Structure formats: C-alpha cells, structure tokens
Amino acid sequence: MKTLKSAIRLFKHNFSALFFFELLYKLISLAIITPLLYMIVNYSIKVADIKYLSSDNVLLYFTSPPTYVLLFVLLVVITIFLLVDASALIYAMEASRKEEKTNPLSMLIKGFFNSLRIINPKNMGAIVYMLFVLPFTYSVMLSGSLVGLRLPEFLNKLINIYEKNISQILIIYFLLCFLAMFLVFSLNYFTNFKMSYARSVSLSIKSVKKNFIKVFVGVVVVNLVVTAILILLQGTITTALVSFISKFINSKKMEFVLDISIQVIFFIVYVSVSLVSTPFVYSYICACFYEIESDVYEEHEKKRKHKKRKERTPEEL
Numbered sequence: 450m451k452t453l454k455s456a457i458r459l460f461k462h463n464f465s466a467l468f469f470f471e472l473l474y475k476l477i478s479l480a481i482i483t484p485l486l487y488m489i490v491n492y493s494i495k496v497a498d499i500k501y502l503s504s505d506n507v508l509l510y511f512t513s514p515p516t517y518v519l520l521f522v523l524l525v526v527i528t529i530f531l532l533v534d535a536s537a538l539i540y541a542m543e544a545s546r547k548e549e550k551t552n553p554l555s556m557l558i559k560g561f562f563n564s565l566r567i568i569n570p571k572n573m574g575a576i577v578y579m580l581f582v583l584p585f586t587y588s589v590m591l592s593g594s595l596v597g598l599r600l601p602e603f604l605n606k607l608i609n610i611y612e613k614n615i616s617q618i619l620i621i622y623f624l625l626c627f628l629a630m631f632l633v634f635s636l637n638y639f640t641n642f643k644m645s646y647a648r649s650v651s652l653s654i655k656s657v658k659k660n661f662i663k664v665f666v667g668v669v670v671v672n673l674v675v676t677a678i679l680i681l682l683q684g685t686i687t688t689a690l691v692s693f694i695s696k697f698i699n700s701k702k703m704e705f706v707l708d709i710s711i712q713v714i715f716f717i718v719y720v721s722v723s724l725v726s727t728p729f730v731y732s733y734i735c736a737c738f739y740e741i742e743s744d745v746y747e748e749h750e751k752k753r754k755h756k757k758r759k760e761r762t763p764e765e766l
Contacts, residue, residue, distance in 0.1 A: 452667060456736035460729050462545035467538070467728040470553035474534055475724070482530050486523060493519035508610075528579040529564055535579070535586065536563035538728055539640045542735035563640050572646040575639060581622075581629035586730050588672040630665050631657045637738045656741055664737050671733045675726040682718050687711055 460467070497513040499506045510516055537560030544551040566572050608615060631654045638649035657664055690710055 452663075452733070452736050452740055455740065456671075456729070456733040459542050459545040459736055460732040462548065463541050463551055466551050466553055466556060467541055468724055470537060470541070470556045471534075471724045471728060473553050473557065474537075475720075478530060482526070485526060489519055489523050489526070493523075524580065525576060528576045529567070531579045531583075531587070532564045532567065532575060533557075533560040534727070535636055535731065536560040536640050538731040539637055539735060541728075542732055543641055545732075546735075546739055566639075567646070569645070572639070574650060575636070575646045578629060578632055578635060578646075578650075581626045582633065584623070584626050585630070585633070585668050585672060586734075587727055588676050588730070630661070630668070633657060633664060633668065633734055634738050634742070637735065637742075656738075660737075660741055664741075667737060668730070668734060671730055675722070675729060679719065679722045679726070682722065683715055686714050686718060690714060 493516050494500075494502060494510065496515040496519065497510045499510060502510060537556040540559040540563070541551050541556050567575050632650055634653040634656055635646065635649040638644055638652050639646050642649075644652075691707060694707060694710065
C-alpha cells in the first residue's frame with residue numbers, strides 16, 4: 450500500500466505533463482513511426498521478389514533471408530521508439546520525486562537524447578530489454594490492440610502450418626519476459642545515473658532478487674487492474690449504447706449503426722486509457738525503485754554535493 454501511495458503521488462505531481470506527452474508522442478508515432486514501419490514492410494516484400502503478401506506466397510516471403518534482416522530493423526525501430534517513451538517517463542518520475550514540475554517538450558528531449566546512448570555497444574542491451582518488458586509496461590496498448598484483431602488470411606495460413614513452433618516460441622518469449630523482471634530497474638539506473646546499461650543490469654539484478662516477489666506481484670497486479678479498467682469501461686459503455694440506440698433505431702439499421710458506434714467508442718476509450726496507463730505503470734515501477742534504493746539515492750546526493758563543494762573556487766569558500 451505504501452508503494453502504491455508513492456506511485457500515485459509521483460503520477461499526480463506531473464499528471465498534465467505525462468498525459469500531454471503521451472498524446473504528443475502517439476501523434477508523432479502516427480505521423481512518423483507508422484509510415485516508416487509500413488515502408489520497411491513494403492520494402493521487405495519487394496526484396497522478397499513478390500508483389501503483395503497472400504496465402505499463396507507467404508512461405509516464399511518467410512524463406513527469403515532479407516526478410517529477417519528487415520524484420521530485425523523493424524523491431525529495432527519499434528524498441529527505440531519505446532525506449533524514448535520509457536526514458537521520458539522515468540525522467541518525469543524523477544522530477545516528481547524531487548517535487549519539481551516538467552513539461553512534455555522537456556520529456557521528449559530528455560527521452561530522445563537518453564535513447565541515443567544505445568549507440569554505444571555497452572548500452573545496446575537496452576534494445577533487447579524493451580522487447581521483453583512489453584507485457585509489463587504496455588499491457589493496455591497490447592490488450593487493446595489484440596481485442597477484435599482480425600489477422601490477414603496469409604498470417605492465418607502461416608499460423609496453422611507452424612502452430613506448434615509458434616506456441617513454443619511464445620512460451621520461450623513469456624519465460625524471458627518473466628526473467629526480464631530482474632532487469633526492471635535497469636532503465637532507472639541507466640537514465641537517472643547515466644551509467645552504462647551493462648552496469649545498470651548488474652545493479653538491477655542485485656536489487657530485484659532481494660525483493661522479487663514484491664516487485665513482480667506488484668507490477669503484475671497494476672497491469673491487470675489497468676487492463677481490467679479498459680475492459681470494464683468498454684463493456685459498460687457498449688451495453689449502455691446498445692440500450693440507447695435500440696430505442697430510436699429500427700432493427701434493420703441498428704446492426705450497422707451499432708458496429709460503427711462501438712468501433713468509435715472502443716477507439717476513444719482505448720486511447721484515453723492508454724494515455725494514462727503506461728505512465729501509471731512506470732510510476733509504480735519507479736516508486737518501487739525509490740523505496741528499495743533509497744540508500745543509493747542518499748549516497749548519490751552526498752557524492753553530488755561533495756563534488757560541487759570541491760568545484761567551488763577559494764573565493765567562494
């Protein structure tokens with residue numbers, strides 16, 4: 450309960466900055482990242498020497514070596530995009546811890562420049578980490594994207610052919626996601642203390658293994674709660690909408706109107722909840738980090754003050 454109260458305090462202190470940053474960043478993703486991803490996918494189809502993906506040529510596409518190179522590039526683009534978001538949120542939580550105000554632009558700049566640090570080979574592990582922390586930090590985005598998802602026919606064919614292999618891959622992936630919880634503080638160290646990601650991983654493992662159950666259960670419960678809120682809101686509003694529309698529209702037109710209305714409402718609720726869910730999950734992770742590593746911060750502040758005193762000139766002293 451103490452950790453949850455701390456998370457709410459961090460979240461509330463810079464709520465407007467967090468909300469508008471997420472809104473701004475999602476608009477940027479729609480304007481830049483999404484077209485870039487489509488471009489990479491389309492180029493991979495062209496390199497595979499096929500005109501378009503279908504159930505007839507999907508196997509040819511996935512047996513082309515350049516496909517996997519370009520899909521790797523696709524994953525890197527996605528993870529860098531997520532790393533900027535995570536870095537910005539951690540920066541905002543650090544500001545909240547110090548009871549300072551921040552703004553969306555500062556968050557974007559800090560997140561962007563922090564993500565550039567992965568150019569250093571010692572820090573490239575942050576990209577891999579972002580892939581395995583997704584279920585714990587972007588649960589609402591993932592669950593909202595999967596609800597009502599209709600896969601293209603060629604993907605359904607591929608899944609049917611390699612169903613056993615895909616199941617095994619998913620089991621391995623979720624096992625790695627579970628193990629990634631030991632690294633859940635790595636971005637806090639990486640962002641707040643400007644140390645190498647390799648060093649951040651080492652410190653995160655050391656911190657989390659002493660408090661694994663508390664951190665793991667807490668993060669999972671927070672994700673389940675925010676996902677449940679999304680589902681309940683969608684279900685409640687949809688039920689109310691069906692009841693309202695049925696009173697004014699005859700049965701022939703009702704199905705079409707309901708389908709469109711439900712899609713619009715689903716989108717509005719999904720976007721609204723996702724704008725606050727990821728920042729709140731990070732506020733909880735940061736609250737755990739500050740609680741467990743309070744002694745680290747005290748030592749860091751002592752070193753910082755000592756360094757400032759040493760840098761002062763004799764005249765100032």
